[in-house]
Structure formats: C-alpha cells, structure tokens
Amino acid sequence: YCCAVDRALHNPSTPLSLVSAAMVGGNSGTPHIEYTIRYGNTTLTRRYSEFAALREALVRLHPACIVPPVPEKHTLVEMAEVRARGREDWMLVERRKRQLSTFLRRLARHPILATEHVLHRFLEPDVLWTTIISEEPLASLPRLSGSQRISLVPHGQGLLAPPLPAIAGTPQPKHPDPRFRGAEEEAERFHKALRDSVEAPHRRVSRKLGDMAQTNAELGAIYNGFSLSEGAGAGLALERVGQAVDASFISGQSLTTALESGVGEVLGEYGRFWASVTESLGWRRSRHVRVEMLAAALERKRAVLTELEGGNLGVERTSRPYGITRTPSSPESSTSASLSPSPSPAAVTAGSSTPPPSSRTKKPPVPTLRPPPHSHPRRKGTGIFGRLAGVFQGMLDVDPETTRRDHVGKTRNEIILLERELEDASDQLDRANAAVLQELDRYHRLRARDLRQWMLAYSKIHATWCHKNLKMWEEAREEVERVESFP
Incomplete structure (x- = not known):
C-alpha cells in the first residue's frame, strides 16, 4: 500500500x-x-x-x-x-x-x-x-x-x-475491429432499451403511484369525516377504513421513495455509464485511427520511393548505350570538363618529363582565338535583367541526378521514421485493446450483478408495500364484518 x-x-x-x-x-x-x-x-x-x-x-x-x-x-x-x-x-x-x-x-x-x-x-x-x-x-x-x-x-x-491529440471530427477506422464494433453496438442497444423500455415506464409508474398516494390522503380524510357522523358500529368501521386508506397513503409515499432510491437511481446511473463506455471505446478508436493514418502515410512514402528509384534506373538504361557515366561531382566541374578544350602542351610538359613530338620542331603554339567558354570572366549584368540572368544560370547549373539522389535519401529516412512510429503505435494499440477488453468484461459482470440486485430490490419493495397494506385492510375488513347489516 x-x-x-x-x-x-x-x-x-x-x-x-x-x-x-x-x-x-x-x-x-x-x-x-x-x-x-x-x-x-x-x-x-x-x-x-x-x-x-x-x-x-x-x-x-x-x-x-x-x-x-x-x-x-x-x-x-x-x-x-x-x-x-x-x-x-x-x-x-x-x-x-x-x-x-x-x-x-x-x-x-x-x-x-x-x-x-x-x-x-x-x-x-x-x-x-x-x-x-x-x-x-x-x-x-x-x-x-x-x-x-x-x-x-x-x-x-x-x-x-x-x-492522443484531438483529431478533427469523430473519425472512424476504415477497417474496424469487429470485437469493439460489436461492443459499441451492444452498449448503444442496451442504453436505448434501458431508456425507452425500462426507465421511461418506471418513471410513469412512480408518478402514478405518487398521485395515488395523494388521492388516498384525500380519501382517508373523507372516511374519517364520515366516521364522526355515524353510529358506534358503522362509525368504527368507517374509521378503520379511513385508517387503512391513510396507511395506503403513507406506504405509497414510502414505496415511491424506495423505488426512486433503489431502482430509479440505478437506471439513471447506467444511463450515464453508457457515456463512460463510449469514452473508453472512443479513446481506443483514436488509437486505431492513428495506426491506420501512419500505415497510409507509410504506403504513400514507399510509392514515392519506388517511383524515384524507377526514374534512376530509367536514366541509367538510357545513358549506358551512349557511354555517359554520372559521377558525384559538382555542377561547375562537370560543366567545365565537358566544355574545356584539349590540354595545352605546356600543361602536358608540366605533367610529363618527355615533351610532345611537336615541341621539338615547332615553336610554342599561339593561343587559340576561341578560348574556353569559362576562361574569360563573366560580364556582370546590371539591373533586373542581370539578376534574372543570375537566377536562370543558377537553375541551369543544378545537377538533376544529385537532386534525385538527395530526394531518395530523404524519402528513405522518412520511411524509417514512419516504420518506427507505426511499430510504436501498433504496440500501443495492442495494449489499449487488451486494457479496454479487460474493462468491458469487468463492466459487463458488474452490470449483470447490479441488474440482478435492483430487480430483487424492486420485488422486495413491492412485497413490503403489499404486506403493509394487506395487514391494515384485513383489520378494516374484520371491523366492517362486525357491522350489522340492514334488514
């Protein structure tokens, strides 16, 4: 403890x-x-x-x-x-x-x-x-x-x-668990039957019993008044009848109070219990909806990854016959390598101890009249056209292969995170299912016990009311039978 x-x-x-x-x-x-x-x-x-x-x-x-x-x-x-x-x-x-x-x-x-x-x-x-x-x-x-x-x-x-955080509206799972779907339907059927077939008639009976008790109070006063104007025998009999009617009034009030406390309150409580059951089932349903939402998001991400990988394979199949290979280089280096001319003799001489054959008989070559595209400094534009040209050039310099490869890696990471979250949510759903099933079983046993108790209480309350009235009316009958009949 x-x-x-x-x-x-x-x-x-x-x-x-x-x-x-x-x-x-x-x-x-x-x-x-x-x-x-x-x-x-x-x-x-x-x-x-x-x-x-x-x-x-x-x-x-x-x-x-x-x-x-x-x-x-x-x-x-x-x-x-x-x-x-x-x-x-x-x-x-x-x-x-x-x-x-x-x-x-x-x-x-x-x-x-x-x-x-x-x-x-x-x-x-x-x-x-x-x-x-x-x-x-x-x-x-x-x-x-x-x-x-x-x-x-x-x-x-x-x-x-x-x-869980509140989800807009009241979402329903696309594939509901039949156990809990049946529990929700059973709880709703029980609530409607209790409200329409038991609680409403019980209230009408209690109201009529209360009205009857008030009527007996008025009737008892009338009998007691008649007893004062009659002789000894008839007056005593009328007084006994008036006392029996008064006893019916008192027992009727006791009956109404006992039915309210022993039966009506139990029926009202189980009417409110229905809201508690729906709260528990609704919480479990939100866990189920969460799992389905995560599974759907995971399927969408896997479809995106399949599409991206399929695009990469298509690019490789298209590039292979032409001998084009993609290397993970920067856009500037790949562009310069594809557009630059053949290396100059001076560069070859610097990289090798044996000079090229042409260098032995000829003078150093004159610089070409068409320099490489990137050899001269790019003229900077002014104004809005210059800025637009810079943006357009940046867009052209982006390597689509690198972008696609980054997108594939990002999608794979998102899939890993979704798989972990889905596994965690599925584990929570399994635990929630076990806990709610345990609660439903306990609630059904409690409900069966309480319904049995209030039915027994209903019978005992009526039996007690009938015994009290029977005793008073038997005494009144004995007194009435003593009255001499008219010739």
Whole structure:
C-alpha cells in the first residue's frame, strides 16, 4: 500500500460512504453544499465540483478505464425553482448524496482506480483540491506526450496513458475491429432499451403511484369525516377504513421513495455509464485511427520511393548505350570538363618529363582565338535583367541526378521514421485493446450483478408495500364484518 488511505480502501471492514450534506458559506461567500465523507475514523468534506473534477482527472489519467459517472449538475430551471421556493430542495440533495456515495464505493472497488494516489489524496482530510491538481501527476499531465505508451501493470497496479491529440471530427477506422464494433453496438442497444423500455415506464409508474398516494390522503380524510357522523358500529368501521386508506397513503409515499432510491437511481446511473463506455471505446478508436493514418502515410512514402528509384534506373538504361557515366561531382566541374578544350602542351610538359613530338620542331603554339567558354570572366549584368540572368544560370547549373539522389535519401529516412512510429503505435494499440477488453468484461459482470440486485430490490419493495397494506385492510375488513347489516 502506498499510504494509509490505500490501506483503508482495501480493508473490507472499513466502509466508505457519505453520511451527511450541509449548506455552508451563507454569510461569507457563495452558498454551496458540502458532503461529509467517512471511512473508519476519518471524516472530511468535499463539494460536488470537486467530485466532478476528480472523475475528470481519473478519465485523463486512465483513458482505458470505464470510470463510474457522477450525478448530473443541477439545471438552471431546477435552481430557479429552488430559489423561488425560498428553501433548499433536500430531496434533491439526498439523492445526489446517495449517488456520490455510490460513485466513491465503485472507485474503491475498482482494481485499477482504487490504487490511484490522486484518489487517496482526495480522501485525505485537510487537503485542498487546488493542492492536489498542483502535484504530480496532474501538474504535468497536460505536458505529457501523446505518444507515451500505456503502462498496464499486472494485478491492477496502474494504467497511465495520456489521450492522443484531438483529431478533427469523430473519425472512424476504415477497417474496424469487429470485437469493439460489436461492443459499441451492444452498449448503444442496451442504453436505448434501458431508456425507452425500462426507465421511461418506471418513471410513469412512480408518478402514478405518487398521485395515488395523494388521492388516498384525500380519501382517508373523507372516511374519517364520515366516521364522526355515524353510529358506534358503522362509525368504527368507517374509521378503520379511513385508517387503512391513510396507511395506503403513507406506504405509497414510502414505496415511491424506495423505488426512486433503489431502482430509479440505478437506471439513471447506467444511463450515464453508457457515456463512460463510449469514452473508453472512443479513446481506443483514436488509437486505431492513428495506426491506420501512419500505415497510409507509410504506403504513400514507399510509392514515392519506388517511383524515384524507377526514374534512376530509367536514366541509367538510357545513358549506358551512349557511354555517359554520372559521377558525384559538382555542377561547375562537370560543366567545365565537358566544355574545356584539349590540354595545352605546356600543361602536358608540366605533367610529363618527355615533351610532345611537336615541341621539338615547332615553336610554342599561339593561343587559340576561341578560348574556353569559362576562361574569360563573366560580364556582370546590371539591373533586373542581370539578376534574372543570375537566377536562370543558377537553375541551369543544378545537377538533376544529385537532386534525385538527395530526394531518395530523404524519402528513405522518412520511411524509417514512419516504420518506427507505426511499430510504436501498433504496440500501443495492442495494449489499449487488451486494457479496454479487460474493462468491458469487468463492466459487463458488474452490470449483470447490479441488474440482478435492483430487480430483487424492486420485488422486495413491492412485497413490503403489499404486506403493509394487506395487514391494515384485513383489520378494516374484520371491523366492517362486525357491522350489522340492514334488514
């Protein structure tokens, strides 16, 4: 364990939960709600914005992980209604408190996120969130290179990989992996089925149960009023019926609250879980798109190299029959060598001890009337024409063979760099695939367990509601049966 908080999180006998919520800062500063966290003998308070910032930091630190969602923020309409009423909507606060408590418990049970020291610092008392984001690894996270590899350590020790730089739009790979394509389609189907076939009908049922509870409250008052105007037998029976109706009102409210906390919140949480799953799959998809982009760039460079090498071979085949050979010399030297006349006798004499035959009988030759093209100094032009002539002459002096050879070398170096980058990106993609598949498997097992639990909770809540109502209505029936019938 890296610290005392890490040891406490891995201790099954140390529950982690939010125990209370309180409004603070009413007189000095902006009023806000602080939630009290307790685990073992440690107690601390955090704001909702700090919970949201913690989740965002975990997503950036572990993009392959499916980070549990936090409850949504209050909408402007909800805040306006709360301020118009002049009081805080504590039902909304209690619901958010339960959801944030579920968020922390899911983090504590996660095999990778539970070992993240940022979470441990978040759970340390008297540590400000501004202090946490100024420390490592959050302080250097924006400066991390996007090509850093995923560090997936066995036994869930950590998964650190910064997301790749954002690519314009939402690119899709040309050759998607069928495993993850199927995972994306399955997640979308589950989200739509949960939203349209389960969550929407559940909300309608909860709303109708709440309306029925209010109707029972009014009906119970009417029965209780009738009991005062009747005789002993009928009045007592009407009073029992009124009490049974009142009990239906109370149990109906309890049923609505229990369904909201035990079923509705779970359905809403898995609706937000869908966004977490798509975040993880989208991050992996960006790695896949990166590999395909590098492979396409490598193929283009190889095609350019093939074309350049083919041009070199064509030039050699064309030059060979004429006895022309290319040497890696400068343009000036090659031009001078091809245009200069035969060497003078004086130059030959200087290079050899035996003078040429003509030098024994003849005088030294008179300098030729047509000197070599480069023997006299080039007249410098003036004005714009002179500058254009210089530029044109420079263009003519460029050796195309040297240029082509430099281009071939540069292209080969680019291909080597692209091959290394593609190998590194492919290795990152393999690691990302393994990490995301592991997360998807864990998420599916967690989802199956949670769905089983909330279905059992739904059945138990209804069974409890029915038993309470049955007991009260049986007592009312016994009292009604004692009333003497009219002749």
